[in-house]
Amino acid sequence: MSTLKEYLGQKRDALLALRAKAKAGNNAPNLLKAQVKAEGRSGIRHIRIREHHVISDSPYDFAGYNLGPSSPELQLGVLGSCLTHIFLIQAAEKAVPLDELEVEVTGQQDPRAGTPGNEHIPVYPHNISYTVRIKSDASAAVLADLHESVERVCPIFNLLKQPQNITGTLVQTNGESINPAPAAGAVHQNGQQA
Secondary structure, eight states: OOOSHHHHHHHHHHHHHHHHHHHTTOOOOOOOOOEEEEOTTTOOEEEEETTEEEEEOOOGGGTOOOSSOOHHHHHHHHHHHHHHHHHHHHHHHHTOOOSEEEEEEEEEOOTTTTSTTOTTSOSSOEEEEEEEEEEOSSOHHHHHHHHHHHHHHOHHHHHHHSOOOOOOOOOOOTTSOSSOOOOTTOBOTTSOBO
16 A cells, blocks of 8 residues: 655655745636636526536535535635645655545535624534544654644635634626637637637
8 A cells, every 4th residue: 555655755755845835926816716606597606717627516405416515615625735734744844644535625605604693603613623544653742843834834724713804796797608718710719719
């Protein structure tokens, strides 16, 4: 059975290369973008990020088809994924040997939230917690230091813990398709003809 030890060596090399590039001034902030479109009749949400496609859906009891996780479930998964990744990065940087790593994230969402008389119940997932299971030869003190450093630098963990400013814009299309099909002969952004 393979372990994470070999991968952590590769991760350390990649981390050092990225840090050298940043130190040389060759990095600019990354623009992150996700596009989500609701599908007619089913309401499933197609999430597109770079070349990746994720489907989000509601459970059967909420007019969904259960074709994918709900948005709150995805949020917990995103937190778990980020924590896992940062554990790997920090373990690689600190040369902490890991054989196995697993993060489980739980939270609550109350269906009464936002209804009259239940204004005190948060409409967002709350009581969020995570458990990290690590198989490692490292000492408890080393793993505690690793855990502390992960929580200090994990982007999604800190995004959720710190107040954020989020702006939104509404654009009404007045009956036009949001993303009309390109006209024959039109050129896409990637330079290919439609």
